[in-house]
Structures are given as C-alpha cells and as structure tokens.
Amino acid sequence: MPKAAELAQEQKYFDRAWEERERKRANLKIAHQAAGGPNKGIAAVKRAADRELEKIGGPDDPVAFGRFDQNGNCTYIGNHLISTDERDVLVINWQAKAAEPFYRATIQDTLGLRLKRTFTTERNKVLDFEDVVFAKLIENLEELTGPEQWGVDDAVLRDLDAARSGEMRDIVQTIHAAQYELIQKPLDRLLLIQGGPGTGKTAVALHRISWLLFNHQEALSPQDCLVVGPNPTFTRYIKSVLPGLGDADVNYRDLRALGPQSSHGTPEEVELARIKGERRMATLLRTGLWQRVRFPERVEVLEIGTGRGAPTFTRQEVEAELRRHVRRGTYTAGRLAFRTYLTIQSGQRAGRRAAPTAQAIDNAVERVWPSLTAQAFLRDLFGSRERLLAAGGDDFTARDINLLQRTPAEKLSEEKWSDADVALLDELDELINGRASTYTHIVVDEAQDLSPMQLRSIRRRSRTGSMTVVGDIAQSTGAWARDSWEEVAADLTGEVEVESADLTLGYRVPRQVFEFAAQLLPFAAPEVTAPRIVRDGPAEPELTEVETAELATAAVAAARQHAGSGRFVGVIAPDRIRPLVIDEFKERDISWADVSAGELGQSINLARPLEAKGLEFDAVVVVDPTGIVEEAERGYRMLYVALTRTTKYLTVVHDGVAMPVPSPDGLPDEAKALATVLTVEEPPAEGEDITAAPSLPELDELPNVRHSTAAPKPAPSHGADLANMIVRAASASVAEQIRASVAPAQWAALLDQLRRDLDVSPDDLFELFD
Numbered sequence: 001m002p003k004a005a006e007l008a009q010e011q012k013y014f015d016r017a018w019e020e021r022e023r024k025r026a027n028l029k030i031a032h033q034a035a036g037g038p039n040k041g042i043a044a045v046k047r048a049a050d051r052e053l054e055k056i057g058g059p060d061d062p063v064a065f066g067r068f069d070q071n072g073n074c075t076y077i078g079n080h081l082i083s084t085d086e087r088d089v090l091v092i093n094w095q096a097k098a099a100e101p102f103y104r105a106t107i108q109d110t111l112g113l114r115l116k117r118t119f120t121t122e123r124n125k126v127l128d129f130e131d132v133v134f135a136k137l138i139e140n141l142e143e144l145t146g147p148e149q150w151g152v153d154d155a156v157l158r159d160l161d162a163a164r165s166g167e168m169r170d171i172v173q174t175i176h177a178a179q180y181e182l183i184q185k186p187l188d189r190l191l192l193i194q195g196g197p198g199t200g201k202t203a204v205a206l207h208r209i210s211w212l213l214f215n216h217q218e219a220l221s222p223q224d225c226l227v228v229g230p231n232p233t234f235t236r237y238i239k240s241v242l243p244g245l246g247d248a249d250v251n252y253r254d255l256r257a258l259g260p261q262s263s264h265g266t267p268e269e270v271e272l273a274r275i276k277g278e279r280r281m282a283t284l285l286r287t288g289l290w291q292r293v294r295f296p297e298r299v300e301v302l303e304i305g306t307g308r309g310a311p312t313f314t315r316q317e318v319e320a321e322l323r324r325h326v327r328r329g330t331y332t333a334g335r336l337a338f339r340t341y342l343t344i345q346s347g348q349r350a351g352r353r354a355a356p357t358a359q360a361i362d363n364a365v366e367r368v369w370p371s372l373t374a375q376a377f378l379r380d381l382f383g384s385r386e387r388l389l390a391a392g393g394d395d396f397t398a399r400d401i402n403l404l405q406r407t408p409a410e411k412l413s414e415e416k417w418s419d420a421d422v423a424l425l426d427e428l429d430e431l432i433n434g435r436a437s438t439y440t441h442i443v444v445d446e447a448q449d450l451s452p453m454q455l456r457s458i459r460r461r462s463r464t465g466s467m468t469v470v471g472d473i474a475q476s477t478g479a480w481a482r483d484s485w486e487e488v489a490a491d492l493t494g495e496v497e498v499e500s501a502d503l504t505l506g507y508r509v510p511r512q513v514f515e516f517a518a519q520l521l522p523f524a525a526p527e528v529t530a531p532r533i534v535r536d537g538p539a540e541p542e543l544t545e546v547e548t549a550e551l552a553t554a555a556v557a558a559a560r561q562h563a564g565s566g567r568f569v570g571v572i573a574p575d576r577i578r579p580l581v582i583d584e585f586k587e588r589d590i591s592w593a594d595v596s597a598g599e600l601g602q603s604i605n606l607a608r609p610l611e612a613k614g615l616e617f618d619a620v621v622v623v624d625p626t627g628i629v630e631e632a633e634r635g636y637r638m639l640y641v642a643l644t645r646t647t648k649y650l651t652v653v654h655d656g657v658a659m660p661v662p663s664p665d666g667l668p669d670e671a672k673a674l675a676t677v678l679t680v681e682e683p684p685a686e687g688e689d690i691t692a693a694p695s696l697p698e699l700d701e702l703p704n705v706r707h708s709t710a711a712p713k714p715a716p717s718h719g720a721d722l723a724n725m726i727v728r729a730a731s732a733s734v735a736e737q738i739r740a741s742v743a744p745a746q747w748a749a750l751l752d753q754l755r756r757d758l759d760v761s762p763d764d765l766f767e768l769f770d
C-alpha cells in the first residue's frame with residue numbers, strides 16, 4: 001500500500017480512538033451530576049471521576065505512539081488505555097502486559113512480531129511513521145550498523161535529536177529492550193542499576209515507578225512511592241515525567257532536605273564530611289542523646305515546685321524510673337512517660353496539699369530530661385568538646401573530635417547546616433520523635449555519592465527495602481566517592497533480595513564528545529566499562545584556548561553563540577571562575593539562570609560541576625577544565641560529569657590544557673594496563689555476542705579529536721600523580737575494610753602485623769589511616 005494511503009488509514013484509526021476517549025472524558029466530567037444520593041456520595045463520585053480523567057491524558061494528546069503486528073493481529077500502544085463501551089480495546093497502555101512485545105522484540109528474538117511501527121504525531125494528527133520490519137532486518141543482518149543491531153532504530157535517533165529544555169521527557173515510545181527488562185522487574189527487590197552517563201538510568205527508574213503503579217495497583221499507590229534526588233534543581237528537572245505518564249502524587253524529596261531541617265549548603269572540609277557520613281556517627285548520636293537524660297548534679301533530691309511541703313524525689317527513685325524509659329523507645333515518648341510518673345507520684349505525695357502545678361512538673365522534668373529538637377541537640381553537641389568526647393567514646397580519635405567541634409551560632413535559627421548535617425539531623429529526629437513517613441517503593445538517583453548516614457536516612461523510609469537505586473561509579477565524587485556498589489547496597493538492604501544490573505547503551509552523549517571525555521576514564525574510574533555510544537553528534541568538541549584572564553569572557557561568548565542558535569545551554573564552571581562568569585553575564589546584560597539557586601531557564605544556565613550531575617543540555621560550555629579537576633575531591637570524575645552533559649555540542653574553554661590528563665607516553669606501564677578508553681563500536685561481527693561488554697582499545701589507539709583552536713596539551717608529568725592516585729585508592733579501600741571489620745583497639749596490633757607481613761616502615765602504614 002502506498003505510504004499516503006497507509007497514513008490515511010492510520011489517521012482513521014486515531015480519529016476513532018480519539019472520539020471514544022473524548023466521549024469517555026465528557027461522561028466523566030458529568031458523572032457526579034448523574035450520581036444521586038447524599039452530597040458525600042456525589043463528592044466521592046467526582047473524586048473518582050477526576051482520578052480517571054487524570055489517567056486518560058489531555059484532549060490534545062495523541063491516542064497512540066506505536067503499534068505492533070503479531071500473528072495477524074495489530075495492537076496500538078499509547079500512554080493510556082482506550083476502549084469502547086462494548087469493551088473493545090482500541091489502544092492498550094504501555095505498562096500493560098499485552099504491550100510487552102513492543103518493547104521486548106529484538107532481531108535476536110522477534111517474539112513472532114512482523115512489524116513494529118512508531119508514529120510521529122502533532123496532537124492527534126499522524127504526520128509520519130517508521131517501521132521496523134523484523135524479517136527484512138534479519139535478511140540484511142550483515143549490512144546493519146552497530147546501533148541498529150543493538151535495537152536502536154531511527155525512531156530513537158530522531159527522539160534523541162530533539163531539542164532539550166529544563167524538563168525531562170518520557171521515553172515510552174522508544175524504551176529499549178534492555179531498559180524494559182529493568183522497568184518490569186518485580187516490586188519485591190532492591191534493583192541496583194549501574195550505567196554510564198546518559199544510558200537512561202533516571203528515565204528507567206521513573207518509568208519503572210509508572211510500570212509498578214499500573215501492575216501492582218493493590219499494593220502500591222502513588223503516595224507509597226518516593227523519589228530521592230541529589231538536589232532541588234534535579235528534582236524540578238525530573239518532576240514532570242510521571243505526571244505526564246498519568247502518575248501524579250508520587251513524592252519527591254531531595255537529599256538536602258531529607259530530614260527535619262534542610263541544608264544551607266554550608267561548605268565543609270572533605271575530611272569532616274567524610275566523618276559525619278560514617279556509620280559510627282549513628283552510635284555517637286544515640287549515646288550523646290541519651291547522655292542528656294540524667295539526675296541533676298550536686299543535689300540529692302528533685303523538688304517539684306518550691307516552698308514547704310513541695311513533693312520530692314530521691315536520686316535513687318528518679319534513676320530507677322529513668323532506667324525504665326531510657327533507650328527503650330523514642331526520646332520524646334520516654335520523656336512523656338517520665339512526666340506522667342512525676343505527675344502521678346507528686347500528686348500522691350502532696351497528700352492533702354494542692355498537687356504541684358503543670359509548670360512545676362515541667363520545670364522538674366526539664367532538669368532531668370530536657371526537651372530537645374534534633375537541631376538543638378546537634379548544636380549543643382558540636383558546640384561542646386566534652387559532650388563530643390563523652391558521646392564518641394573509643395570510636396573517635398581526638399582528631400575526629402577536633403574536626404567535629406564547632407562554634408555554635410548565636411541563635412539556633414542562625415545555625416548554618418551543611419549537607420552532611422542533614423542526615424545526622426534525620427537520624428536524631430528518628431531517635432527523638434520516631435520514624436518518618438515510610439514508603440513501599442523508593443527510587444534513589446545519583447546514589448553513587450551517598451554516605452552511609454545518608455543511606456540510613458533513605459533506608460528508614462523504606463517499608464521492606466524495595467527500591468530502584470541508580471548511579472554511575474565513574475561519576476562518583478565528593479567525600480563519599482565510591483569505587484564499588486557493594487557497601488551502598490549493604491547499607492540499603494532490607495527484607496527483599498538485591499539484584500544488580502547494567503545499562504550499557506549511551507543515548508545522551510554523541511560519539512565525538514564521548515571520545516573526548518573518555519580520555520578521563522582510565523584516571524577517573526579504571527574499573528568501569530564505558531557505555532556504547534548510539535549516535536554521532538553534529539560537531540566535534542570545540543576546544544577554545546585563551547589567556548587565563550579571558551576564560552570567563554570566552555565562556556560567555558560561547559554560551560551566547562549557542563543560545564543565539566536557539567540551544568538550551570549549560571555553562572559549567574569551577575568556583576574559581578564562577579564569579580567572573582556571573583560578572584560577565586551582568587556586564588553584557590545577558591539573562592541566565594542559576595542552577596545553584598534551583599533554577600533551570602530556557603536558554604543559558606550556569607552550574608557548578610556537582611550541580612550539573614544528572615542534567616543535560618543541547619550545548620555545554622565547560623570552562624577551565626583544570627580548575628574543575630583541581631577543585632574537586634575526585635577531579636577527573638568531576639570533569640567527566642561536566643563533559644558528558646551535552647546531547648549535541650560541547651565547547652571547552654581552557655587556558656592551555658583542554659584535557660588535563662597525562663599523555664599516553666608519560667604513563668607508567670601499569671597505568672596503561674588500567675586504561676579502558678572507549679571509541680564508538682564498530683558494528684559487531686556476525687555471531688558476536690552484542691550483549692557482552694565492549695572490548696576497549698588502548699589509550700594510544702584513540703582516534704584524534706579535531707581541535708578548533710588548539711590541540712589539547714597534556715598537563716606536565718601526571719604520571720607520578722596517577723601512581724599516587726592508584727596508591728591512595730588502594731589504601732582508602734584497605735582502610736575502609738579495616739575500619740569495618742577490626743575494632744579500633746586492635747588497630748595497633750593489626751598495623752604491626754601488616755608491617756611485618758609487608759616488610760615496610762610504620763610511617764608508610766600509618767598513612768592508611770591519615
């Protein structure tokens with residue numbers, strides 16, 4: 001059949017489905033009028049109808065996005081189910097079991113599909129369609145390029161080429177078979193997904209919620225689901241995906257606000273943030289909190305009120321009562337129980353005299369069991385070396401205590417909380433007030449950076465441990481940068497099993513940009529396999545060399561140029577350049593959005609590298625790559641994050657070194673062996689297992705990237721740095737193992753034994769614990 005005729009036929013089908021849907025909409029809108037009976041009943045009908053209305057999408061939405069033909073039947077797939085009054089199904093929703101073949105069919109296993117069709121629509125008008133005819137593909141297998149063989153067809157590439165904005169889009173039309181496998185995993189597990197930048201981890205995690213909500217309607221409501229992201233900008237960026245799929249009312253929290261108090265983003269030494277994130281802080285907080293409950297010093301009786309005949313309690317009596325409540329439940333419940341005891345007892349002891357007033361009882365309770373909020377307690381604790389020492393016991397060294405101690409702000413409301421403090425406050429809130437709200441399923445995004453205390457904060461909100469946890473070790477930075485997922489999983493594990501999976505196809509970043517960024521991988525994360533890139537971009541990375549003083553000016557000029565072409569732009573700059581970039585924006589009267597302030601505008605956005613995690617732009621301007629590497633704890637990883645935010649264009653503005661890594665020639669042999677740099681895959685040979693990890697070329701086989709203004713000069717003598725880096729990583733991992741498995745009291749003996757086993761000097765070994 002000619003295409004025009006086929007398009008007309010499809011349009012007819014779309015029109016019919018549209019009419020059915022709109023008839024249903026009209027009925028739902030008046031359903032409450034038809035419902036007689038009491039007002040309450042009418043309101044209930046209206047609520048149910050409104051919920052249904054949300055589920056059928058808007059009147060301008062196309063009724064379907066795809067279709068598949070199997071065994072002579074033709075099935076249409078859309079965001080929502082559309083059926084006639086006679087229950088004839090016209091369009092099935094993508095989460096339904098019946099839609100599986102659309103996503104699961106591959107050239108390797110067609111599931112009996114003849115055809116898979118993907119529509120291009122404008123409102124409900126069918127503009128075009130693209131077909132995957134499986135029999136034809138199999139016939140021409142040898143001519144297929146890599147991405148086609150991997151199941152990445154033209155519809156996906158077209159979708160990826162679309163311009164971006166400040167809101168993430170759904171991918172229901174083009175979910176890849178490997179992504180679908182993860183989306184539809186059973187609810188009762190902790191699913192851990194590792195994947196390189198732009199492999200669709202966030203997209204998969206969000207679509208998984210929608211799939212679970214549809215397929216577990218009895219067990220799961222939107223209110224039972226929580227999505228935890230790293231910061232408010234990220235939450236804003238992803239927040240429209242689920243409502244677009246008909247799933248409003250899912251809860252979103254960002255890590256900096258996961259507790260009774262949001263972070264003020266107060267900067268903190270990496271070493272201090274590291275300590276605050278350790279599991280042993282939980283013990284310190286618990287111990288410190290209960291140490292606040294004690295009989296007053298320098299008195300032997302507790303008087304309720306004043307004056308002659310005021311009831312009194314002896315130290316022994318009070319302490320016996322405290323033993324019944326301390327560490328038995330929450331701090332607040334214990335306090336209430338103690339207050340009740342004092343009220344009843346003092347009433348009895350007053351005899352015929354008037355019972356003590358509530359105020360007198362409160363005063364006495366406060367002397368023994370002070371009323372505390374998490375914030376007030378933590379401020380007191382960090383403000384007092386004595387309290388810290390008493391709470392820390394043998395678990396903390398004097399150096400740790402010195403680091404933790406800080407001068408409190410004059411008023412509690414003026415205290416400036418850091419990101420790491422938030423998890424401590426959350427831990428305390430649970431000890432003081434009891435458990436926060438819990439959820440049946442939790443999605444954790446950018447999970448690779450979380451400390452054990454932050455993971456505890458998430459774990460306590462989970463009913464069973466059912467979660468989808470996504471991240472990328474190669475993008476793990478900060479005080480709790482991880483080199484493996486094991487400990488993260490261990491800290492989140494609940495009653496359900498843990499399953500880990502990888503996503504290996506890189507959708508976002510174009511080949512030319514990824515080849516450039518991948519030069520960092522041997523230094524950023526040698527153990528991580530790079531993604532296979534699915535498409536070419538429109539341009540090579542543009543490397544612009546300028547004088548140091550001109551970095552900001554050149555960056556703003558580049559951003560302006562991209563924005564002038566209608567691109568959604570991200571300027572990613574380290575702190576040392578950021579103020580200059582802002583000045584430049586102001587001077588040139590250029591409007592821009594500040595990602596640090598939670599904004600994402602439609603044109604130019606300025607972000608620190610850390611804040612750019614998870615986001616994407618049509619064009620990215622990375623300013624001062626050396627500064628990015630130098631300012632971050634895992635600098636190579638931070639630069640890798642920055643360079644992989646673009647869907648199309650990359651401009652690197654530098655003052656001499658565009659790619660601050662050692663040159664291949666300068667590398668020691670061991671480091672070369674670690675190198676795992678990716679180039680875009682050649683099409684797999686016939687019979688090759690395309691699901692296996694790609695084989696990676698040596699560094700010196702990397703194709704040259706074209707440079708617009710300057711060839712990237714390798715930074716001088718990074719070979720020694722690399723060796724140091726490897727030693728540091730190994731030592732951190734040994735130290736971590738020792739901390740986790742050997743009591744501090746045994747460390748001296750252990751080090752001594754290690755020294756003898758390794759035959760090295762004590763100084764070298766003590767470095768491990770520095």
Ligand SMILES: Nc1ncnc2c1ncn2[C@@H]1O[C@H](COP(=O)(O)OP(=O)(O)OP(=O)(O)O)[C@@H](O)[C@H]1O
Binds near residue numbers: 156175197202507
């Ligand atoms: N199957 C797909 N079809 C079309 N687009 C896709 C598909 N999978 C992912 N994408 C697109 O690729 C981009 C990257 O996806 P996403 O942000 O989920 O990746 P990520 O792995 O979370 O990245 P990062 O590690 O940088 O956070 C998004 O624009 C997303 O819409």
